[in-house]
Amino acid sequence: MHQYLFPSQLQQRNSKKFTSTIALLDKRRFDAAAIEFIVDDGHALGIFRRSGMQKFLATIIPGYHGPSRKTVRKHLDKLYQHHRTSLRDSMKKIPFIALTIDLWLNSRRTHFLAIAAHYYDERMKHSSTVISFRRFHGRHLSYRLNSFIIKEIEKLNIQTKIVAVTTDSGSDIKGATSSNQLGTWYSCDTHNIN
Template sequence: MLFESQRNQSATNPKQIKPEKKRELHEAAIDCIITDGRSFGDFRRLGMSKFLNVICPGYRGPGRKTVRHRLGILYHEYRQQLGEVLASIPAIAITVDIWTKKKKSFICLTGHAFNKKFESIPVVLGFRRFTGSHESENIKKYILYELQRLNIQDKVCGIVGDNGSDIKKAINEIKPGERFSCTAHNINLVVKNGLGLWEKTKKK
């Protein structure tokens, strides 16, 4: 004799998913996390778990450890591919940018090159949280670290940055090729100041 709850439990046993299908769904979920900037545990939340069980009975999304492990693998694969690409090009121009969002600062170094067919090759050379003050010395250390780690310090033909005094000073001290001011940033400043859209200083 079974209680009603036991009968319901036996009637709703999760459907088994084939390993290859589970891997496919996990890959799609992790790609979603990367693309949308979701937290690592999003696919284990109660609402998301219920939704996944409706569209694919028996499937349970990847947990934090699975996502973290997979991202580590993807990162090392990307770095290996990046090294192969950079080894095949004679010269590269780079762009450095720093921005702050929700009191957190980030710095990104991107590269721009051409292959033998003159096809554009845009690559992310480095991206990380930028802690400490935005002084030229800290910016310079980061740029040099990434260039030396990728062994492209002698391939840089030019570098683009905004007109911030610290970035300008860092670039001029490194001299990794000619420095260019960011045209988009300059146009933004011209329009902003021309229309009187500058931020008003708060009265003390």
């Protein structure tokens, strides 16, 4: 009967034969390592479904196909929630925070917004942490930027700890951050020089 199957059906059939040879614990361990690979190196969520990667996996671990996009997304959501909780808990101990906020446009004309917190920890060691990074859709009016920044700060419950904010001198980001809600506003010297 297999002579009547399409090549893709044969591949699926053959891959199912080997699936049982990989223990569930091994598959979970492999998936966790694969997801860590995707996060650490910034790969696409579906990298393990590409033909070259499938051939590579078939060579080194017959029967293992890598995590699906759905599995990766599910695990990324859990990792993100864990990271946000950990970040919120670590920020509880910090008395004063200065922010740097940058809004930029990439070559594909997509806007990105990054918010970084700078502080001294309980051992007086200077630390910087990215607290928000995302693509920003739509027109970038000061009000919308301010609303997003305030929501991110409220999610971490650090609104009373912010003493200063540094941005470039772009009209939208300057307008969004120059109110006293975010502490004293400073213009970025590096942006001013360039």
